[in-house]
Amino acid sequence: MSIKRSFLGVPIYLGSLLLALFLFAGTYSHAAHPDVPDSEDAIKAGEAIFNANCKTCHKLDQRYTGPALRGVTERRTLDWAKNFIVNSQALIQSGDAQAVALFREYNNIVMPAHDFLSDMEVMNLLSYIEYGGKEDASAQAAAGADGAAGASGGIPSEYLSIIVGVLILVLVLILVVLALIVSVLTKYLNTSEKVSEEDKAFINQKGDIKKVLTSDGVIVIVTTIVMALVVKTAIDGLYGIGIQQGYAPTQPIAYSHELHAGKYEIPCQYCHTGVEIGKSANIPSANICMNCHMHIQNVDGKEGVSPEIAKLYDAYDNNRPIEWVRIHNLPDLAYFNHAQHVKVGGIECQTCHGPIEEMEVVYQHSALTMGWCIDCHRNTEVNAQGNQYYDKLVQLHADSKDALKVKDIGGLECAKCHY
Ligand code: HEC
Ligand code: HEC
Ligand code: HEC
Ligand code: HEC
Numbered sequence: 001m002s003i004k005r006s007f008l009g010v011p012i013y014l015g016s017l018l019l020a021l022f023l024f025a026g027t028y029s030h031a032a033h034p035d036v037p038d039s040e041d042a043i044k045a046g047e048a049i050f051n052a053n054c055k056t057c058h059k060l061d062q063r064y065t066g067p068a069l070r071g072v073t074e075r076r077t078l079d080w081a082k083n084f085i086v087n088s089q090a091l092i093q094s095g096d097a098q099a100v101a102l103f104r105e106y107n108n109i110v111m112p113a114h115d116f117l118s119d120m121e122v123m124n125l126l127s128y129i130e131y132g133g134k135e136d137a138s139a140q141a142a143a144g145a146d147g148a149a150g151a152s153g154g155i156p157s158e159y160l161s162i163i164v165g166v167l168i169l170v171l172v173l174i175l176v177v178l179a180l181i182v183s184v185l186t187k188y189l190n191t192s193e194k195v196s197e198e199d200k201a202f203i204n205q206k207g208d209i210k211k212v213l214t215s216d217g218v219i220v221i222v223t224t225i226v227m228a229l230v231v232k233t234a235i236d237g238l239y240g241i242g243i244q245q246g247y248a249p250t251q252p253i254a255y256s257h258e259l260h261a262g263k264y265e266i267p268c269q270y271c272h273t274g275v276e277i278g279k280s281a282n283i284p285s286a287n288i289c290m291n292c293h294m295h296i297q298n299v300d301g302k303e304g305v306s307p308e309i310a311k312l313y314d315a316y317d318n319n320r321p322i323e324w325v326r327i328h329n330l331p332d333l334a335y336f337n338h339a340q341h342v343k344v345g346g347i348e349c350q351t352c353h354g355p356i357e358e359m360e361v362v363y364q365h366s367a368l369t370m371g372w373c374i375d376c377h378r379n380t381e382v383n384a385q386g387n388q389y390y391d392k393l394v395q396l397h398a399d400s401k402d403a404l405k406v407k408d409i410g411g412l413e414c415a416k417c418h419y
């Protein structure tokens with residue numbers, strides 16, 4: 001009868017609807033601020049600016065060194081987003097609560113100012129951030145599925161967890177409300193004289209909330225949600241093992257690359273003496289610091305010894321090594337050689353380490369996963385110019401359409417990177 005359909009049908013129907021919502025949560029949409037233009041020209045112009053200035057730290061749909069950017073004009077006001085892009089430090093120093101909280105969340109990583117951008121260029125940037133790069137995002141999600149390259153999938157997990165949490169809460173609430181309705185209705189119908197004995201028997205039998213809760217439909221829905229949650233947590237956990245992107249520990253002495261390598265332009269090799277000759281880049285000993293700090297005791301001509309430099313003197317005088325906290329660290333099973341990349345390959349430090357000369361505190365810029373190494377070996381041409389060692393190989397390779405890439409000289413062989 002019709003009563004039967006409504007009692008069992010409603011929870012199952014709602015449950016399936018929620019399940020469908022949950023499964024498709026990844027394709028959630030958002031509303032950008034209406035003033036952000038969505039024309040193709042604006043998006044294209046924005047993409048070029050993004051690639052030149054932001055790409056090293058940001059992705060649109062994925063957390064990287066900085067947050068995933070898409071949706072920023074929905075999370076924040078348009079003015080806030082513009083001000084942050086143009087000069088984030090000014091906004092942070094003005095005490096803006098959102099900016100300060102974000103800065104803390106990202107370990108005080110300083111986003112460079114972009115005050116050279118015009119208002120128009122910033123709007124174009126926002127067009128690209130809100131509407132651009134959709135194909136990239138789905139390609140990335142697909143690539144993420146095939147191996148270690150996928151540090152995280154296409155769906156930002158913060159969103160997914162929130163959506164799942166809310167859905168479960170709603171599901172529980174609906175079940176509670178249904179249980180109440182059912183018990184009230186049952187009581188009412190049992191006392192009503194218009195209902196026949198046959199129907200009353202049915203109501204008392206099927207209207208039981210225990211039966212609804214233990215019905216096949218509800219069990220299937222609940223198990224599926226629980227299983228999906230367990231699998232997602234496990235996958236996230238596995239991909240996350242050993243990845244420390246963005247790691248920026250506090251060092252024993254507040255040594256600044258921004259000051260030394262940036263403002264005073266001291267060459268990296270002056271301190272990291274190993275980069276061109278060996279496997280390891282080396283962290284300088286106090287002796288190297290003392291070449292200069294024997295004389296430089298404070299900043300900006302101030303009197304006395306700066307407290308940070310006093311720590312350096314203390315270590316030097318007592319012949320105690322400074323206990324720098326290591327930031328980049330591959331597991332023992334992998335072999336990486338600096339000289340091979342810097343000297344032979346001609347790769348800039350910044351390609352792998354990011355804008356070190358702008359960092360007050362050094363942070364890990366790249367993921368350092370196997371997928372990261374392999375991606376570059378697949379796409380980077382061998383620097384064969386003036387290197388006789390490669391002359392023969394280049395000749396042999398001349399027939400091929402593609403340029404000689406690192407993968408062609410064995411850059412994908414397991415034994416090259418694994419002991
Ligand atoms: C050196 C790395 C770096 C570069 C380059 C960079 N950003 Fe950022 N960005 C960050 C970090 C880190 C944060 C998080 C806040 C902080 O630590 O200051 C951030 C935050 C943001 C935010 C705030 C996001 C939110 O959720 O509120 C926006 C918007 C933004 N960046 C846009 C840009 C744009 C546009 C560019 C290029 C013109 C850019 N960034 C270049 C590192 C960078
Ligand atoms: C005056 C000496 C000096 C100069 C010049 C210098 N560094 Fe450093 N570097 C250090 C010290 C000391 C540390 C360890 C403390 C820290 O992490 O800030 C370090 C740490 C690092 C780290 C992180 C090491 C880790 O633990 O994983 C990287 C990467 C790095 N430097 C790259 C560079 C690059 C690139 C340049 C040139 C643009 C450069 N450094 C210039 C002294 C220097
Ligand atoms: C080539 C010269 C040179 C070397 C090598 C050098 N420094 Fe410096 N350091 C400077 C100069 C120049 C200043 C800034 C002085 C100023 O602003 O007046 C400075 C400033 C500093 C400050 C800032 C002090 C403060 O109170 O803000 C610290 C800390 C510091 N250096 C630590 C180190 C450490 C640790 C090393 C070794 C890893 C090192 N420096 C190596 C030249 C050098
Ligand atoms: C092809 C990528 C790449 C380039 C280019 C590169 N590095 Fe590194 N760097 C790494 C990796 C990977 C590690 C971690 C190595 C490990 O744990 O064995 C690292 C570690 C370091 C460390 C920590 C100490 C050590 O030797 O393990 C310093 C300091 C450093 N790099 C400085 C530099 C400087 C300075 C340059 C440029 C002259 C540079 N790197 C160029 C990838 C690179």
Ligand code: HEC
Binds near residue numbers: 351383
């Ligand atoms: C930014 C690009 C880039 C990244 C990232 C990179 N490499 Fe390389 N790698 C190169 C280039 C270019 C060469 C070729 C150097 C040469 O000409 O010998 C190379 C060569 C090598 C070789 C020698 C291959 C051979 O056949 O002789 C090894 C081993 C290696 N890389 C390991 C690693 C490891 C491990 C990582 C990750 C931790 C890594 N690389 C990350 C660009 C990169």
Ligand code: HEC
Binds near residue numbers: 243377
């Ligand atoms: C270009 C360098 C490179 C090549 C080639 C390479 N690997 Fe790796 N591999 C790495 C690095 C770096 C790590 C450590 C990264 C990490 O911990 O995420 C790693 C990690 C691993 C791990 C451990 C994973 C983990 O999470 O602990 C295994 C297993 C592995 N590689 C197998 C292989 C096999 C099999 C091949 C050949 C098909 C291979 N690798 C080729 C660089 C390489």
